[in-house]
Amino acid sequence: MKAVLNNQQDQIGLTRRHTFWLRIRRDALLYILLLLPLLYIAIFKYAPIYGLIMAFQDYNIFQGTSGSEWVGLDVFRFIFQQDSFYRALKNTLVLNVLDLVAGFPAPIILAILLNEVRMARFKKLTQTILYLPHFMSWVIIGGIVYLMFSNSGMVNLFLDSLGLSKIEFLSQKTPWLVTYITVGVWQNIGWGTIIYLAAITGINKELYEASDMDGCSRLRKMWHITLPGIKSTINILLILQIGRMVSIGFDRPFVMGNSLVSEYSDVISTFVYRVGISSGDFSQATAVGLFQSVVGLTLLIGANYIAKKLGEDGIW
Structure with a gap:
């Protein structure tokens, strides 16, 4: 019984993965267009979050975040x-x-x-x-x-x-x-x-x-x-x-x-x-x-x- 259930779950998983990649191939151009705004958000919105560490440092532009003194x-x-x-x-x-x-x-x-x-x-x-x-x-x-x-x-x-x-x-x-x-x-x-x-x-x-x-x-x-x-x-x-x-x-x-x-x-x-x-x-x-x-x-x-x-x- 367990073997049958595991087999059914594996088949369901394979079907879902197949459907997922099928949709990716079908709408490939739309996903490519989506890459540009995602890259913009990642580079200009999320990447700068690391720079917030400067608010807790005596930041020195020459030493960077890794070398600046931590002041809390x-x-x-x-x-x-x-x-x-x-x-x-x-x-x-x-x-x-x-x-x-x-x-x-x-x-x-x-x-x-x-x-x-x-x-x-x-x-x-x-x-x-x-x-x-x-x-x-x-x-x-x-x-x-x-x-x-x-x-x-x-x-x-x-x-x-x-x-x-x-x-x-x-x-x-x-x-x-x-x-x-x-x-x-x-x-x-x-x-x-x-x-x-x-x-x-x-x-x-x-x-x-x-x-x-x-x-x-x-x-x-x-x-x-x-x-x-x-x-x-x-x-x-x-x-x-x-x-x-x-x-x-x-x-x-x-x-x-x-x-x-x-x-x-x-x-x-x-x-x-x-x-x-x-x-x-x-x-x-x-x-x-x-x-x-x-x-x-x-x-x-x-x-x-x-x-x-x-x-x-x-x-x-």
Whole structure:
């Protein structure tokens, strides 16, 4: 009896292995295409994890990780004693919260409005114009911002021609924050709209047809059909956005910031650039990066847990 069972298990194992290799041969081209993104992730995402050891060393670029002195948590203690780090952390959180409040609903609203447009050519033209800023370098956008909002820029020249006082868009706290957030929304709104438009296309069209028969207005269809239909997508993107609360890109605050607003524009990414690249202290830069990753993961897990507790869709 045991011999029969073992023989059957061997046959099942052989069948599975045969099926596996058959699928590999059948979809060989697809697997080859998959190799490139897997190599990218392995080289640029997983391989650098080894470098985290620098956060616990007095790293010397000439001695490398194998020869540098081990200092344990001394680097973290030194960072947490710096007022400039807490200022950078506070500014990062403030800017990310403002981006979340102003920037997160914008592509949702825009996607719903574009979905209601019936003129196909106008819709495509509008989408193309809105997507373009996403592909522009922040260096170019920074130049545009300077030409538009500096003291001698187009906006202030226009205000001056009307006899109004100039606004210090780039050198005072509140105007700079408004400019920073507005430019960020303008740059990202078109790209975010793509995701929500794709989600909207997955909504059952029969729901709209039934609502038309019931005499529902467009506003009611948006509120009772479109928004609930993309709720799961909104939840997932919101959770991911919360997970990035302590992370912020380098280009935008560096290009738009200046010495007059450094108290508000100095964020974690510029702090890392200053202590890691400019000063050559790679241990501090690595420690701050590890701190961001740990806090970001904690926020992500916490946001996903709360969403599941509230009965909403989570990432997992």
